[in-house]
Amino acid sequence: MATAPNAAGPTARAGGRHSSIVYSDDRRWAEHVCGFVRDGLTRHEAMRYFAYATEPAQVLRTLTDAGIDAQGAVRSAQLVVESVSSGYRADAAFDPDALIGQWHATVDTAFADGYRGLRVIGEMSFAERDAGEADRMLEYELRIHHEVFEQLPLTGWCFYDRRLMSRERLGLLAGAHLSHRGDSVAEPALKVAPLDEAPGFRLDGSAGYDTRRVLAAAAAALTRTPYPGLALDLSALRHLDAESLATLARAAARCPGSTPLRLLRPPPDVRRLLDLFPELGSRLEVVAR
Amino acid sequence: MTTRSRVTAVPGHRFPFFHPAFFYTGPDSYREGVGGFVRDAVADGRPVLVAVPGPRLALLQGFLGPARADVTWEDMTRAGRNPGRILSLIQQFADRADGARVSIVGEPIWVGRTPAEALEATRHEALINVAFAGREADILCPYDTALPADVLDRAHRTHPFVGGPGPYRPSTRYTDPHKVCRDLDHPLPEPRDAVSLAFDVDTLGRTRDAASAWAQAAGLTYSRRADWLLAVGEALSNSVRHGGGRGVLRMWCEDRSVIAEISDQGRLADPLTGRRRPDPFAPNGGRGMWIIHQLCDLVEVRATEQGLVLRLHLETA
Numbered sequence: 001m002a003t004a005p006n007a008a009g010p011t012a013r014a015g016g017r018h019s020s021i022v023y024s025d026d027r028r029w030a031e032h033v034c035g036f037v038r039d040g041l042t043r044h045e046a047m048r049y050f051a052y053a054t055e056p057a058q059v060l061r062t063l064t065d066a067g068i069d070a071q072g073a074v075r076s077a078q079l080v081v082e083s084v085s086s087g088y089r090a091d092a093a094f095d096p097d098a099l100i101g102q103w104h105a106t107v108d109t110a111f112a113d114g115y116r117g118l119r120v121i122g123e124m125s126f127a128e129r130d131a132g133e134a135d136r137m138l139e140y141e142l143r144i145h146h147e148v149f150e151q152l153p154l155t156g157w158c159f160y161d162r163r164l165m166s167r168e169r170l171g172l173l174a175g176a177h178l179s180h181r182g183d184s185v186a187e188p189a190l191k192v193a194p195l196d197e198a199p200g201f202r203l204d205g206s207a208g209y210d211t212r213r214v215l216a217a218a219a220a221a222l223t224r225t226p227y228p229g230l231a232l233d234l235s236a237l238r239h240l241d242a243e244s245l246a247t248l249a250r251a252a253a254r255c256p257g258s259t260p261l262r263l264l265r266p267p268p269d270v271r272r273l274l275d276l277f278p279e280l281g282s283r284l285e286v287v288a289r
Numbered sequence: 290m291t292t293r294s295r296v297t298a299v300p301g302h303r304f305p306f307f308h309p310a311f312f313y314t315g316p317d318s319y320r321e322g323v324g325g326f327v328r329d330a331v332a333d334g335r336p337v338l339v340a341v342p343g344p345r346l347a348l349l350q351g352f353l354g355p356a357r358a359d360v361t362w363e364d365m366t367r368a369g370r371n372p373g374r375i376l377s378l379i380q381q382f383a384d385r386a387d388g389a390r391v392s393i394v395g396e397p398i399w400v401g402r403t404p405a406e407a408l409e410a411t412r413h414e415a416l417i418n419v420a421f422a423g424r425e426a427d428i429l430c431p432y433d434t435a436l437p438a439d440v441l442d443r444a445h446r447t448h449p450f451v452g453g454p455g456p457y458r459p460s461t462r463y464t465d466p467h468k469v470c471r472d473l474d475h476p477l478p479e480p481r482d483a484v485s486l487a488f489d490v491d492t493l494g495r496t497r498d499a500a501s502a503w504a505q506a507a508g509l510t511y512s513r514r515a516d517w518l519l520a521v522g523e524a525l526s527n528s529v530r531h532g533g534g535r536g537v538l539r540m541w542c543e544d545r546s547v548i549a550e551i552s553d554q555g556r557l558a559d560p561l562t563g564r565r566r567p568d569p570f571a572p573n574g575g576r577g578m579w580i581i582h583q584l585c586d587l588v589e590v591r592a593t594e595q596g597l598v599l600r601l602h603l604e605t606a
Binding site: 208211272 | 569571
């Protein structure tokens with residue numbers, strides 16, 4: 001079992017280094033890209049741009065037009081712009097476990113090459129093409145806060161193009177980041193985000209049949225996060241239905257370690273459901289409001 | 290005539306399941322008929338559950354003396370406040386007996402029940418015959434002869450046997466329980482002033498929020514709002530999942546209750562839905578109606594050709 005986050009590695013402001021960037025036109029996209037690369041050059045960090053909807057040549061042309069020596073950065077291998085189908089790889093389906101391992105290896109390589117860190121842009125609109133892939137995408141966005149950004153000197157900007165994504169999915173995926181730049185997004189019925197202060201997640205909104213896929217993604221993140229003592233902050237939750245609680249209870253039973261999953265400040269619905277179904281609480285610990 | 294005949298001595302009682310209505314006229318006949326039934330069952334070593342209104346509990350406990358320790362007691366005015374949850378209670382008791390023959394006294398209708406409650410209690414009585422068909426059980430249902438005539442008449446339709454006054458005998462008016470339920474599905478009275486919201490899967494969350502806000506404005510307490518939101522939320526989800534994908538929620542206040550009505554195009558394929566405690570870990574749901582019955586003070590069910598209507602009542606005080 002892995003050690004809990006914050007035990008080693010660059011913990012400071014991990015939430016600020018993993019950001020959702022939402023834009024709706026090419027000009028704003030260019031401003032974000034150029035600002036990001038300028039900072040990377042200044043900080044002497046390795047940079048990767050994973051393009052899904054944009055041609056790599058367009059990325060380099062945009063940087064050059066802005067006065068950035070993109071070709072020089074490419075020649076020195078400080079900047080790599082590559083086209084991917086999904087999941088940051090050209091030849092594979094989206095796999096959070098593989099990707100999380102990949103970031104650790106890529107940061108190691110950047111250090112070996114003499115850089116002070118790694119910064120990455122990923123175009124995430126591929127999540128729109130398949131609901132199952134979008135669910136795994138949400139699981140990934142939730143997990144990497146603790147498993148990657150709290151462990152590594154990595155800065156990640158997840159690019160969400162409003163023109164290519166549904167309103168609800170954009171709100172959900174952008175909402176899974178603790179830092180946000182660019183256009184505002186609609187609040188989804190149920191939002192999930194990582195906790196910044198402890199290993200775990202936070203639910204915000206109303207959980208029912210309509211949000212079962214979101215709950216399932218959160219449950220997958222809980223069961224696959226390799227740290228004991230996970231917490232789920234429910235203080236911003238207005239409602240949690242029985243099926244959602246059962247999903248969380250099943251996830252709690254599969255969480256690593258022997259400590260129960262802590263439900264922080266849940267709405268009264270949760271206590272009422274646990275009165276009706278005490279067996280759901282066998283691996284849950286309710287921490288009252 | 291005797292009203293305290295051992296049920297095992299009843300002529301015609303050769304089936305595993307025996308479900309008589311016992312009509313009593315006062316404390317003496319209650320002690321003799323109901324108390325005698327309980328005393329005999331305890332003497333036979335059977336698991337015994339008595340679920341009757343509070344004052345009757347005290348009467349029976351006094352009658353039984355020390356033997357009362359061998360009986361499971363429930364105040365029906367609480368456990369059976371909503372008649373739709375009684376069947377779950379007695380099935381759980383019977384399940385725990387692990388195959389042994391059980392004896393149960395269930396008095397779901399008492400003087401003071403509203404007509405709507407009495408009607409749903411009649412539905413419960415009919416469904417006992419479906420739920421316990423073939424099971425080893427005696428379920429005695431006392432009826433106060435001071436109850437309205439239509440209630441007493443329906444008891445003859447929902448019980449295969451009747452007794453008191455007079456010995457237990459087959460009820461000549463006993464009716465197929467499914468037909469009884471259909472006969473109870475007459476239209477509900479229209480509310481005078483209801484808030485109406487159409488919903489589908491895309492608006493479920495907003496509809497839950499609207500229901501919660503409405504209940505708060507209507508004066509429902511913080512803890513009861515949780516019950517309201519859980520019950521209404523489960524009903525909304527059922528409409529989306531099983532009721533044609535959409536429905537209409539109406540909410541209004543009536544006397545000291547708040548009422549939510551959820552109507553959709555669904556069918557109640559199994560009239561026992563929600564009347565047995567579900568496995569909370571079941572991956573395919575099945576919890577909704579049971580939760581609704583547990584949390585509400587009354588659930589009115591109407592299954593018609595046009596669809597399914599649920600009216601959920603929660604007292605505000």
